[in-house]
Amino acid sequence: MAEPDRRTANGVREGWREGWPDEGGARRVLWGLRAYGFIVAMWVRSTMAYRTSFVIMLVVSFATTFLDFAAIVIMFSHxxxxxxxxxxxxAFLYGTSNVAFGLADLLLGQAERIGRRVRDGTLDVLLTRPVPVLSQVAADRFALRRLGRICQGGLVLGWSLVRLDLDWSVGKVLLTVSMVLCGGAIFGCVFVLGGAFQFWAQDATEVQSAFTYGGTTMLQYPPTVFAEDLVRGVTFVVPLAFVNWLPALRVLGRDDPLGLPGWVDFAAPAVALLCCAVTGLAWRAGLRAYRSTGS
Structure with a gap:
């Protein structure tokens, strides 16, 4: 028996075809990741077709982000x-923040373009394909040149680890690795949440950038240079402090300016999981609220 042509309220056919995995299950998640990989591989092959251009763009990305750290070095000359x-x-704060943000920007940064697709109606095309919309949006125009930020942040982080006089332990090493991975997940959630918000706002890229690009710039500096209310905001409202501030204070042996319990320094994985859950709900709500252009 043929499968019915199911349509949403706005007339766009849902992505139901043969081989479409069960909704809500692990198979759907795995299929989304697999589709994401296919799309990324396509864009990487396209990028590698012009290797010289790619190398130039990579160097430009590296040099542009290095200017931020150069400004910090100049500051410390005074x-x-x-x-x-x-x-x-x-430099330790700078490195962890930039590597975490760079991973999120590389893997999910294209989510900030969803507002443009909502405005011009090209999101309808994504809805007709048997692939999760988020996988398509995140992998679209995958920019391999963004590795420049990750490499630059990694070099600064490596330099700081060499210069820091710390009594390293297994716990501190794991905490440092957690900062990069969980921080990348938190920043990725902020990218996707901003994209979900654009289903309603349609043009909120600058608002989203304030929390993504603005957030990583803020995390490059110690929390002690900011007002306590701001530190509370990025801890309890938008949990960017869990990217590197709170765990970094534990690694560096610094006191928490908010006087929070010690276990909070290790809460980044739990916060990242909570952010992922909230982001998933917000994204699904945004898709349900989408109204087609009708074209």
Whole structure:
């Protein structure tokens, strides 16, 4: 018996075809990841067709992000400490923030383009394909040149680890790795949440950038240079402090300016999982609220 032509309220056919996995199950998630990989591979092959152009763009991306750290170095040529933090300590914050953000920007940064698709109606095309919309949006025009930010942040992080005089332990090593991975997940959630918000706002890219690009710039500096209300906001409202501030204070042996319990420094994985759950609900709500252009 042929499968019925199911349509949404706005007339767009849902992506139901032979081989479409069960909704809500692990198979759907795996299928979404597989489809994401296929689309990414396509864009990588396209990028590698022009290797010289790719290398130039990679170098430009590396150099552009390096200017941010150059500004910090120039700042330290006039002062010995910034908010009580030395240059290697600030470099540690800078490196963890940029690597985490770079991973999120590379893997999910295209979610900020969803507003344009909503406005011009091209989102309808994505809805007709038997692939999760988020996989298509995130992998669309996959920009391999964004590896430049990750490489630059990784070099600064490596330099800071060499210069820091710390008593390293297995716990501190795991906490540092967790900062990069969980921080990337948190930033990725912010990208997707911003994209979900654009289903209603349609043009909120600048608002989203304030929390993504603005957030990573803020996390490059010690929390002690900011007002306590701002630190509370990025801890309890938009949990960017869990990207690197709170765990980094534990690694560096610094006191928490908010006086939070010690276990909070290890809460980044739980916060990342909670953010993923909230993001998934918000994204599904945004898709349900979408109204086609009718074209």
């Amino acid at each position: 002062v010995k400490e910034l908010g009580g933090f030395s240059l290697p300590e600030v």
